Amino acid sequence: MLRLRRRREREPAASAVEETPAPQRESGPWDADEPYPERERIDLGGMQLPIGPGFEVQLNVAGDQIVGAVILVDGSALQVHAFAAPKSTGIWDEVRAELKRELAANGGSAEEVEGPFGVELAAKVRQGDDVHPVRFCGIDGPRWFLRAVFSGKAATDPEAAAPLEDVVRDIVVVRGDGPMPPKEPIELRLPPEARQAIEQQQAAAASGRPAVDPLRRGPEMTETR
Structure with missing residues (x-):
């Protein structure tokens, strides 16, 4: 398990502060090409x-591609994935209909409700003999679509969901300029700190020396397949 420092974005020079336009919206998710608030973020490449x-x-x-991230805290989980989308239209309406069909086909159910990010799905997902509440949220951006899935306490408890909803509001999506078919996942990558730690651990293992983790502070990051 790697311990990862959060990325502190470079402080702008005093002269640049006045020239930087303020965000035109109160909250995100943000597009990388629009003004957005400066804060500490983990740089995952596409997000x-x-x-x-x-x-x-x-x-x-x-496979070998990182396609999403899960944030765990206090019995709640937030799963986020970013996808390519058409330039002129969003895809949340279409994706929402697909999710409802898939949930029903697997013994679950979903109801459309109004949430903090617009229309979302209050769903019940069947896993074996158990049924779990889950919230599916979708945000259409410029040429991208962000899907956020809340589970655990955050699926039904607004107070537990609040810190994870704030995470969604401050995500920055880096779509890139290259052509991508709609619904293709925007590829993510390990942050530089994590790649460096892995290389150091591999080198230590090859030499027989104890591995030293240089990333002593910040949230924990693991990899799931």
Whole structure:
């Protein structure tokens, strides 16, 4: 398990502060090309992820590609994935309909309700003999779509959901300029600190020396497949 420092974004020079336009919206998720508030974020390449003390971050891996992240805190979980989307239209309406069909086909159910990010799905997901409440939220951005899934306490307890909803509001999506088909996952990557720690651990293992973890502070990050 790697301990990862949160990324502190560079402080702008005093002269640049006056020239930086304020965000035109009150909250995100933000697009990388628009003004957004400066704060500490983990740089995952296609997504800059804000987190707080006590948060554990897990990366979702499909094959050799990192496609999403899960944040765990106090019995709640937030799973976030970013996808490419058409330039002119959003895809949350379509994705929401697909999710409802998939949930029903697997013995679950979903109801459309109004949430802090617009229309969301209050769902019941069947896992074996158990049924678990889950919230599916979708945010359409410029040429991208962000899906946020709340589970655990955050699925039904507004107070438990609040810190994770704040995470969603401050995510920065880095879509890139290259062509991508709609619904293709925006690829993420390990932060530089994590890659460096892995290389040091591998080198220590090869030499027979004890591995030294240089990343002593910040949230924990693990990898799930």
